[in-house]
Amino acid sequence: MTSDATRFRAALAGKLPEMLALIERLVNIDSGSYCTAGVNQVGAVLAAELERTGFTVERHPMRECGDQIVGRKRMGGKGRLLILGHADTVWPEGTVRDWPYAASGGFATGPGVGDMKGGLVMAIFALRELLAAGFDGLESISFFIVPDEELGSIHSRPRIEDAAREADWVLVLEPGRPGGGVVTARGAVGAFFMHAHGQTAHCATNYRKGASAVRELAIKVPLLEALSEPDRNVVVNVGVFHGGAARQVIPGEAKIDIDVRARTAEQAAALLAK
Numbered sequence: 001m002t003s004d005a006t007r008f009r010a011a012l013a014g015k016l017p018e019m020l021a022l023i024e025r026l027v028n029i030d031s032g033s034y035c036t037a038g039v040n041q042v043g044a045v046l047a048a049e050l051e052r053t054g055f056t057v058e059r060h061p062m063r064e065c066g067d068q069i070v071g072r073k074r075m076g077g078k079g080r081l082l083i084l085g086h087a088d089t090v091w092p093e094g095t096v097r098d099w100p101y102a103a104s105g106g107f108a109t110g111p112g113v114g115d116m117k118g119g120l121v122m123a124i125f126a127l128r129e130l131l132a133a134g135f136d137g138l139e140s141i142s143f144f145i146v147p148d149e150e151l152g153s154i155h156s157r158p159r160i161e162d163a164a165r166e167a168d169w170v171l172v173l174e175p176g177r178p179g180g181g182v183v184t185a186r187g188a189v190g191a192f193f194m195h196a197h198g199q200t201a202h203c204a205t206n207y208r209k210g211a212s213a214v215r216e217l218a219i220k221v222p223l224l225e226a227l228s229e230p231d232r233n234v235v236v237n238v239g240v241f242h243g244g245a246a247r248q249v250i251p252g253e254a255k256i257d258i259d260v261r262a263r264t265a266e267q268a269a270a271l272l273a274k
C-alpha cells in the first residue's frame with residue numbers, strides 16, 4: 001500500500017518545474033526589508049497564489065514597512081494550524097541585477113532563494129495538493145506572511161503573537177539545516193545603530209580643526225565584537241560601517257549597524273547591560 005507521504009511526494013515531484021518557475025519569479029523581485037515596493041510585489045504574488053489555493057486573503061498595510069498578508073482557510077476538522085513566513089530578505093535593492101535566480105546541478109541560487117522564497121512556494125504547493133485530495137482534517141489553517149522578519153519582525157510582532165495564541169501549532173518556513181535538521185527554537189536577536197558626529201576639515205589645510213567620526217567608531221568595533229562569546233552562542237557583529245565623504249577630508253559622520261545574538265533572554269539582558 002502506498003502511504004500518503006509517498007503519494008504526495010510523487011504528486012509534488014511532478015509540480016517541480018511549476019514550483020521552480022514561481023521561486024524564480026519571487027527571487028527576481030528585490031525584496032529586502034527596506035524595499036517596500038518589492039516586498040509588496042512579493043506579497044501580491046503570494047496572495048494571488050493563496051487565493052488560487054482556496055484561501056481568503058487579507059492585506060494589512062503597515063506604516064513603516066511592506067504589507068502583512070494573512071490567508072485563512074476554514075475546514076471541517078479539529079485543530080488550528082498557523083503557517084508563518086516572511087516576504088522580505090536581507091538583500092538590498094539592486095541585488096537581483098547582479099545576482100539573479102539561477103538553477104543548475106540540482107541547486108537554485110539567488111537572493112532569498114532559501115530564506116525563504118523556496119519555503120513559501122513549497123508550503124503553498126503542499127497545501128494545494130492536500131486540499132485537492134480533499135483533506136479536511138483541521139479546523140482552520142492561517143498563512144501569515146510578514147514583511148519585516150529580517151529586521152526582527154519589529155512591526156509585525158504584535159500580530160504574530162495574536163495569531164500564535166489562536167493556533168494549536170505553528171510551522172515556520174525557514175530553511176532546513178545541514179543533514180535535514182529542523183529548527184525548533186530560536187534565541188534572542190537585537191539590532192543596534194551607532195552614529196558618531198565629529199568635525200569635518202580638510203586634512204591638509206585644517207588638520208587640527210578636524211575630529212574624525214570614522215576613527216571614533218573604528219576604535220569601538222573591536223571593543224563591541226570582543227563582547228562575543230561564540231562558545232555560548234553570544235555574538236556581537238558589526239555588519240555595516242559607513243563613514244566619510246572624501247579621501248582628503250576628515251570624516252565628520254560615521255555609523256555602524258550592530259547585530260546581536262544570544263541563546264537566552266538572560267544572556268541578552270547581560271549583553272545589553274555591557
Ligand SMILES: [Zn+2]
Pocket residue numbers: 086115116149174175
Ligand atoms: Zn528567514
